[in-house]
Amino acid sequence: MWKVLVVLVIVVAGLSLAQTPQVQLVYWSRTGSGALGEGLTQLVAEFEAQNPDIDIELVIRRNRDHFAAVDAAAAAEAAGAGRQLPTIWEAFPNNTATYIELGLIRPIDDLLDLTPLDLADFYPVIFANDNFNGRLYSVPVSKSVQVMYYNADLFREAGLALPTTLDALVSTARALTLSDGDGDGLPDRYGYGLRPTTSDFAYYLFTLGGQFMDDQGNFVFNNATGVRALEFMINLVQEGIAFNGGTNFLDGPFGQQRFAFMVDTSASRSFVEQSATFALGITTLPGAREGDIGIADIQGTSLVLNKNATEAEAEAAARFMRFWVSPEAAGFWTQISNYLPARVSTQLDGDFANYLRENSNNTAIFRQVDHAAFEPQISTWSTIRFDCIERAIQRAFEGLQTPQEALDQAAAEAALVAAGTGSCSG
Structure with missing residues (x-):
């Protein structure tokens, strides 16, 4: 699927030039330039191709610039400047704890509507690292x-x-x-x-x-x-x-x-x-x-959702988050980033299963992830x-x-x- 991504996006774009996306999301990322930025851009383009009613404005910055921009936007909102934060953005657990305390983000478990089968498919330590006070507030982006x-x-x-x-x-x-x-x-x-x-x-x-x-x-x-x-x-x-x-x-x-x-x-x-x-x-x-x-x-970052997102934006963001943790998308992202996928079933995806068989080094993180812990989730x-x-x-x-x-x-x-x-x- 990913090898034909560029052609697919061009075709879909050509068919929908006259259409206006119903929902626009703004996504701020800390991946920076290079292979990670290019890979993330591909993932976003693939999601848009599969969901032509959603348009994502992707803003990629370096880590320090990303968090400086988030802090500045949050401060401007607190000062009464209106909505400044993006719809979704990347955050470390301590950042997420801060955003919860400040009332900037909302839980997403109700939006994702995960079934018991879905929950059983998540690596427990990764799922726990995105939970705060018994609620799911984020999905993993760059967990290592x-x-x-x-x-x-x-x-x-x-x-x-x-x-x-x-x-x-x-x-x-x-x-x-x-x-x-x-x-x-x-x-x-x-x-x-x-x-x-x-x-x-x-x-x-x-x-x-x-x-x-x-x-x-x-x-x-x-x-x-x-x-x-x-x-x-x-x-x-x-x-x-x-x-x-x-x-x-x-x-x-x-x-x-x-x-x-x-x-x-x-x-x-x-x-x-x-x-x-x-x-x-x-x-x-x-x-x-x-x-x-x-x-x-x-360690690593996850994707959080702006508390002030409209219901249409929140639902569109939830669709993107579900896409992000799908075995196909997560497998593609892991191959180029060496970050952890959220789901165990990622290993069974065809392309990714072939990747794992290529070299025993590729399986090391999957043998390790069941033996991991995380640092305190406090602001x-x-x-x-x-x-x-x-x-x-x-x-x-x-x-x-x-x-x-x-x-x-x-x-x-x-x-x-x-x-x-x-x-x-x-």
């Missing part, structure tokens, strides 16, 4: 999950099996580390690569059985499990078997063979593939125990994750505080930020 990338050539040359536990991760990193042969004081090659970021920390925290918040809304990432997770990361670097990438992306040094394997998001795949000059492998995350798959941090989370937690992780890495001290400070600050009574000290 962490996986393990590895230099298959180095593993083959060393005769090593892939690590399937955290203990094996350590021993494998040791085995693949090359000692300092050039006298620069650093290993010629590290076994593993990581970053002192909240996303990396989340993998170890979740895998060891921890969480950021408990069911009562208390921040608990500073408990014994959280401290153990942070100590695990720091010990890898201190032993000299893990490359510390700071806050920079890891695809570059991985491609330069500065280390042999790493954990990164499925959305990073295209960048990793461009950097790799060796046989690249992708697999699931090492777990806490043998037989367990590690728990990945799932203040962006500030907490970057300014409280990530800075605490970095202080611990730099030896300025012990892991316990750093996480205790971050948890105390997070509680103040969430309550609106304080900030992160950095």
Whole structure:
């Protein structure tokens, strides 16, 4: 279907030049230019071809510009400027929580009218990540999950099996580390690569059985499990078997063979593939125990609906959302973006099923998605994750505080930020 998309759109457009679409939707996206922007444009064109009574004005911006535009439009509306926000736009869960608090968006479960069979077809973790206060407020657009990338050539040359536990991760990193042969004081090659970021920390925290918040809304990432997770990361670097990438992306040094394997998001795949000059492998995350798959941090944006949309616009938006999560559309989008589809049945779609059979790397995200968790869905989370937690992780890495001290400070600050009574000290 997608190979004949351009011809189909041209034919439909030619047949309907004299027709005026009954409903116009404005869609703001953060996909940016390049392959993702082009792919999204194709998807919108295909939807319009199938639904000639709906016209979508697609506005594509870079991530920062997108959220700046949304914030400006929301502020203008609050100041009495009338409707400024688009009909639908992309949002992270913390943004969605903010928009709910401000009364900017509406729930969509009643519009989508999902049957029990539909609901059973959604990946539970993805569906839960779009639910707030028991209501569905969004559908996934750019959800990614962490996986393990590895230099298959180095593993083959060393005769090593892939690590399937955290203990094996350590021993494998040791085995693949090359000692300092050039006298620069650093290993010629590290076994593993990581970053002192909240996303990396989340993998170890979740895998060891921890969480950021408990069911009562208390921040608990500073408990014994959280401290153990942070100590695990720091010990890898201190032993000299893990490359510390700071806050920079890891695809570059991985491609330069500065280390042999790493954990990164499925959305990073295209960048990793461009950097790799060796046989690249992708697999699931090492777990806490043998037989367990590690728990990945799932992140990304979803599509939300303006509360002030007319009923006609809301129904048209619902049709687009149902189209978006259909196996055909989701399969096309996953192939070009490496983002997760919402439905399990996407794997059964003809074209996408062929894609999965082409390479075992293509199936890694589907084996991982059933072993994933997400970060708190609260409006203040962006500030907490970057300014409280990530800075605490970095202080611990730099030896300025012990892991316990750093996480205790971050948890105390997070509680103040969430309550609106304080900030992160950095």
